[in-house]
Amino acid sequence: MGFIEIEGMEFYAYHGHYKEEKIVGNRFLVDLKIETDCRKAAESDQIEDAVNYQTAYKIIKAEMQKKSNLLENIAGRIIDALYDKLEHIQSITIKLSKINPPMGGKIEKVSISMTK
Numbered sequence: 001m002g003f004i005e006i007e008g009m010e011f012y013a014y015h016g017h018y019k020e021e022k023i024v025g026n027r028f029l030v031d032l033k034i035e036t037d038c039r040k041a042a043e044s045d046q047i048e049d050a051v052n053y054q055t056a057y058k059i060i061k062a063e064m065q066k067k068s069n070l071l072e073n074i075a076g077r078i079i080d081a082l083y084d085k086l087e088h089i090q091s092i093t094i095k096l097s098k099i100n101p102p103m104g105g106k107i108e109k110v111s112i113s114m115t116k
Contacts, residue, residue, distance in 0.1 A: 001090065002038030004051050007031045011064040015074060018102065022067060027099040029109070030060055034082070035090040051086055059085055071096050071112040079116050092116055 009030040014022050034051055041050035063078045075096045082092055097111040 001035060004034045004036060004038075004053050004056075005032065006053055006057060006060075009057065009060060011061065013064050013067075015068045015071070015098070016102075017069050021102065026101070028064065029095075029097040029099065030064070030078075031095040032056060032060065032082075033093040034086075035092075036088050037090070051088055056082060056086060071098060071110070072114070075112050075114045079114060083116070 009032070011028045011030065012025055013028055014025045015028070016022060016026065034056065036051045038050070041047075059081050060078055063074065063081055066074075066077070068074045068077070075094050078094055078096075079092050083089060093113065093115040095111055095113045097109040099109050101107055101110045103110075
């Protein structure tokens with residue numbers, strides 16, 4: 001087994017429960033960890049034997065462009081889309097963070113982590 005990790009993906013998107021968040025938008029960070037069997041790709045040196053992390057990034061980017069009220073919804077959609085479109089995945093862990101959330105005080109970020 002092995003892990004493919006893409007860390008610190010940054011997106012500007014219009015997610016949030018409050019009307020203002022859907023208009024103004026915010027910065028979001030995404031960290032992804034995919035557990036997979038890397039042995040075949042290690043031997044063959046061929047992209048078709050690996051989980052293509054460029055494809056994973058494109059899937060995440062597309063899902064981040066779809067508006068949602070909750071971070072949980074976005075994370076769940078991303079996980080489902082990755083499982084639907086990529087092969088050889090054993091498990092996925094995603095961390096999704098909203099930078100400087102509008103909560104009435106100085107807060108660096110709020111995050112949700114999900115594993116499937």
